[in-house]
Amino acid sequence: MNRKTARKPLPPVSIPSPPATDADEPLTPAGRMFLQPELDTVIHCAIGVQNPLDVDAIKEIIRNSLLLKHPRFSSVLVRDEHGRERWRRTEVEIDRHVFAVDAAERRRRRAAAGDSDEGGCAERKVNDYIAGLSAGEPLRSDKPLWEIHLLTEERCAVLRIHHALGDGISLMSMLLADCRKSDNPDAIPTLPAAESGRRRRRRSWVATAAELVMMVVYSLVYCLEFTLRVLCVGDRRTGISGGAGTELWPRKLATAKFSIEDMKTVKSAVANATINDVLFGVIASGLSRYLDHRTPNALKEGQQITGMAMVNLRPQSGLQELSDMMKSNSAAKWGNRFGILVLPVFYHSHHSEEGSNSNPLDFVKRAKKMIDRKKKSLEAHFSYKLCNIVMSTLGPKFACKCNYDIICNTSFTISNVLGPKEEITIAGNPVTFLRVNTSSIPHALTMHMVSYAGRADMQILVAKDVIPDPEFLAKCFEDSLMEMKTAAEKAAAAAAS
Structure with missing residues (x-):
C-alpha cells in the first residue's frame, strides 16, 4: 500500500517581466530554501485562551495589530522573469486569512476517515487538527503566507506561518508584541534571556590559549x-x-x-x-x-x-x-x-x-x-x-x-x-497555553x-x-x-x- 499522500506545493505567483522597484525585497537564502517543494515548511503555533473566541472581534483586532504592519505579513511572493523570488507589498484581505473552523464539519471528516470523536478531550482534538494540517495542503501563494484557524469549540487559535517569513525567535517576538501581562494590562510580557551554564571569570593566557x-x-x-x-x-x-x-x-x-x-x-x-x-x-x-x-x-x-x-x-x-x-x-x-x-x-x-x-x-x-x-x-x-x-x-x-x-x-x-515567564493575555483574553510545531x-x-x-x-x-x-x-x-x-x-x- 502506498502511504504517501498527494501534497503538491503551489508555485509562487508569476508576474510576467515585472519592472524592478525599490519596494520589492529579495528573499533570504533560508527563505528560498524553505519554499522548495521538498522542504515546504509551515510553522503551526497553537494559542489556547480562557474565554470563548469572538471571530468578528478577532478579525478587527488583527486589522489593527502589529502583524499587518510588518512587511513580511503584508507581502505576496512573486517571481520575476529571471526566476528570482521577491516579496511585493499587497493589500491584505482578512477574510482570506482568518477562518472559523466548523466543529460539525470536522466531526464529519473524522467519521469519514474512520476516526471517532467520542471521549476526545479538547487537547486531543486540537492536536488532531494540527496533525491534519501538517500533512495537508500548503499555504496558498496568491496571498501573504500566513493564516489563522479559529477552533471555537476548543477555544484555540492556530497560526499557520510559512517558515520563509521567519524562525521561532522572530515569530515569538511578533506574538508577544501584541500580548500583555495578565497582572499589568499596560505592560508587554517579559522577554527572558537564554541561560548559560558557564560563569564568566578571569582566565590566564594559558587557559585562554587552551580554550x-x-x-x-x-x-x-x-x-x-x-x-x-x-x-x-x-x-x-x-x-x-x-x-x-x-x-x-x-x-x-x-x-x-x-x-x-x-x-x-x-x-x-x-x-x-x-x-x-x-x-x-x-x-x-x-x-x-x-x-x-x-x-x-x-x-x-x-x-x-x-x-x-x-x-x-x-x-x-x-x-x-x-x-x-x-x-x-x-x-x-x-x-x-x-x-x-x-x-x-x-x-x-x-x-x-x-x-x-x-x-x-x-x-x-x-x-x-x-x-x-x-x-x-x-x-x-x-x-x-x-x-x-x-x-x-x-x-x-x-x-x-x-x-x-x-x-x-x-x-x-x-x-x-x-x-x-508570566501569564499573558491577548486582546484581553487570558492565554492558557502556547505550543509550536512545524x-x-x-x-x-x-x-x-x-x-x-x-x-x-x-x-x-x-x-x-x-x-x-x-x-x-x-x-x-x-x-x-x-x-x-x-x-x-x-x-x-x-x-x-
Whole structure:
C-alpha cells in the first residue's frame, strides 16, 4: 500500500517581466530554501485562551495589530522573469486569512476517515487538527503566507506561518508584541534571556590559549561530521527512523508536559547544567524507554541515535524586542537566523542489568558533556554559512537537497523556544497555553518545546505509520523527568545529611 499522500506545493505567483522597484525585497537564502517543494515548511503555533473566541472581534483586532504592519505579513511572493523570488507589498484581505473552523464539519471528516470523536478531550482534538494540517495542503501563494484557524469549540487559535517569513525567535517576538501581562494590562510580557551554564571569570593566557585550541579541534571534528552527515553517513534504522518520502505520510501529534521547577530541580543536581541539558537528557532517556517497549532487545547498548537541533545565532540570546528586530541596522535581525547542531543520544536499556543500576541523572551528565563540546565549536555557524554559500553558488535546489539529505541521515528534530515567564493575555483574553510545531519533514519524529509561565509543553509530531503511539512516547518523556527529579531530590537530601 502506498502511504504517501498527494501534497503538491503551489508555485509562487508569476508576474510576467515585472519592472524592478525599490519596494520589492529579495528573499533570504533560508527563505528560498524553505519554499522548495521538498522542504515546504509551515510553522503551526497553537494559542489556547480562557474565554470563548469572538471571530468578528478577532478579525478587527488583527486589522489593527502589529502583524499587518510588518512587511513580511503584508507581502505576496512573486517571481520575476529571471526566476528570482521577491516579496511585493499587497493589500491584505482578512477574510482570506482568518477562518472559523466548523466543529460539525470536522466531526464529519473524522467519521469519514474512520476516526471517532467520542471521549476526545479538547487537547486531543486540537492536536488532531494540527496533525491534519501538517500533512495537508500548503499555504496558498496568491496571498501573504500566513493564516489563522479559529477552533471555537476548543477555544484555540492556530497560526499557520510559512517558515520563509521567519524562525521561532522572530515569530515569538511578533506574538508577544501584541500580548500583555495578565497582572499589568499596560505592560508587554517579559522577554527572558537564554541561560548559560558557564560563569564568566578571569582566565590566564594559558587557559585562554587552551580554550582556543579546543575550539579549533572541536570545530574541525564537528564540521567534518556535519559535512559527512550531509553526504553519506546515516543512522542505523530504529523504531523511530524516517527517511525519504516520510514527509508525505499521515501524522499524529501528542503533547508532553513538563514543570519548569522540576527541570530546575534536575538542573541543580548536575554542576553548571542548563535547561537544555536537562531537556536533552530527558529526550535520551525517553527514547530509550520507548524503544525498550517497541523493539525490546533489538538495539545494541550504546547505539547512537542522532538528532538535529536548531540554534539561534543572534548576538543576544533569547527573545528580542520586535521593534529592535525590524530595524535595518539591527544585529538581531528578523528572519531565519539559526544554525544546526548534530546532537547524538545513546540508547541505554532500562531493562538491562547495567541500565537498572544506573543513575537517571547520568543521561543529563552525558547530554551536558556532549552539548558543552558542541558549544565550544563553530558547528552552528558553519552550518548557517555553508547553507548560504551553497544557496548563492549552486542555487536553492541543490541547497534544499543537502538539507533534505541530512534530515534523512538523522533520526529526529528538536528545538526549544523560550516563552514569557508570566501569564499573558491577548486582546484581553487570558492565554492558557502556547505550543509550536512545524509541518512534515522526512523525520518520523519532530519535537518542539515552548516554555510559558512555569510550564513547558513539547509537541511531538510523528509519522503514525512509524510511531503509532505518540501519547505513550510523551509519557516516556514525562516519566523520565520525574525519575530524574526523584534522583536529584535524593542526592540533595544525602548531601544535606
